[in-house]
Amino acid sequence: MDHQQFAELYDAHARAVYAHAVRMTGDRAGAEDIVSLTFLEAWRLRDTFDRVTGSRAWLLGVATNVVRNTRRAARRHRDALARLPPPDPVPDPADAVVSRLTDTDRATAALAVLGRLRHADREVLVLSVWSGLSHDEVARVCGVKVGTVRSRLSRARARARARLRVLTAAQLAQHPSPTAGKGNP
Incomplete structure (x- = not known):
């Protein structure tokens, strides 16, 4: 699949992939990211494209896998954050401002x-x-x-x-x- 064919594939199916991503995630902004990732992954996998399956079905399958991978990555990220020690207390920025004013004076x-x-x-x-x-x-x-x-x-x-x-x-x-x-x- 060359650049022109891939551009045609995008034009023909981007809306369907977006609608599928919205239904899968329930998040319009997140769905936009899924569409981007789906077409990046589709470009990477373009040599495995099976014309018999059909381009729409193939792209929706890629999108479904992207959603799964994104969810797994988010879960791993949350789990990693949960394992971190609690952050040190943050000093009140007002104290720093007062100190700087005093230093300036x-x-x-x-x-x-x-x-x-x-x-x-x-x-x-x-x-x-x-x-x-x-x-x-x-x-x-x-x-x-x-x-x-x-x-x-x-x-x-x-x-x-x-x-x-x-x-x-x-x-x-x-x-x-x-x-x-x-x-x-």
Whole structure:
């Protein structure tokens, strides 16, 4: 059977195979899948096609076998899933969102503080704290002595802490705690 003959076979019997699949499965969407699988299997088995039996009967036989195989596969899949251990509890996504918001607020505050530092202090602080370089490595990158790195880092940390305190106080003033002023510690 060549491509043209198979296309004619499909055109002549696709509706009958679909109706048969709907009756067998009781599911229109599932029947569409059965029709697709039936014609794929029919193409694979086209050399076994017996013209004496008739194309409609042959295709309905293929469709019936596809339905059986699909049901067996679904049962095996359900059984395999039933043997799996129960899944671990899933964390509440709201917690992750709140955490990200808090992290975003912190990152925004840190960037605001960094933006207010002198360039040399910011450079040393970023290389040392965020990039994890040693004092010797920072000195090489910046082209300064290790003692200069230490003093810049000390100054940058002190200024960053002071600016962060001011920024945090301003944020708290804008967004007071719900328990503030109610006698709660």
